[in-house]
Amino acid sequence: MNQIKTISEANQFLKSFLERFNKRFASNIKNNMSVFDKQLTLREIDKVLIIANERSVDHGHCIKFENKRYLPISGTEFIFLQPHTKVLVIKSFSGKLYLTTDDDHVYQLFRVPKYEFRSTLFDEQVVPETRRGSSVPAITHPWRRMNYRDYLVTLGVSERAARDAANKRYPKSKKITAQLLAR
Incomplete structure (x- = not known):
């Protein structure tokens, strides 16, 4: 088209091309007008x-x-x-x-502030109630022996044999209890 083969020929062509391009597409610049808008306040x-x-x-x-x-x-x-x-x-x-x-x-x-457990308007400090953990009675507790004995009686075991079996299963002595727990 323009048969440009060297860099110097390209630079020469670029000068004439920019003049034609700017005449065709550039808009008129008013020298007395600021190109920046007023900066906005905070x-x-x-x-x-x-x-x-x-x-x-x-x-x-x-x-x-x-x-x-x-x-x-x-x-x-x-x-x-x-x-x-x-x-x-x-x-x-x-x-x-x-x-x-x-x-x-x-x-x-x-x-709106979050709900608080303690009021700053009162002197008394409200302490939340702590739940006690459930405790399982010890193996030597009397109701274990009695319940087991009553259970055996309902099965038809004689009262004397039921009492002996309950005492054997739930002993009264702490020494025997320690031996049972060590098994």
């Missing part, structure tokens, strides 16, 4: 860069967002919205949270 950036999520108000008049519960607040007063009201939670670039409703009111959000 407040404007905070209004533009947001994350918006739809939530609904629960029966405690709270909104759950990022595993935390929030109440809308206007100035110093809490706002109690009706349960099941659809709202839009807005998280700004700086991390502040806002809430807006269908009637275009914007509220800040107050984080």
Whole structure:
């Protein structure tokens, strides 16, 4: 086409090509105009860069967002919205949270603290009740002997033989008990 064989011929062709290309595609530049827009303030950036999520108000008049519960607040007063009201939670670039409703009111959000087992309003400290573990009676416990004896009697064994078998199986002596447990 242009029969370019060397680098110097390519450079020469490039100069003429750029002139024709710029005449055809380049736009006019106004020298007195700044090519950069005005830089946004932090407040404007905070209004533009947001994350918006739809939530609904629960029966405690709270909104759950990022595993935390929030109440809308206007100035110093809490706002109690009706349960099941659809709202839009807005998280700004700086991390502040806002809430807006269908009637275009914007509220800040107050984080509701988690439930605590101990009240800071009272002097008395509430200690949670500890459950005692179930304990199995020792092998020498009297009710084991009596229950086994009664069981043998219901099977038709004489009372004397049942008593002897119960005493043999559940001995009264600690020495014999230690021997049984060592087996």
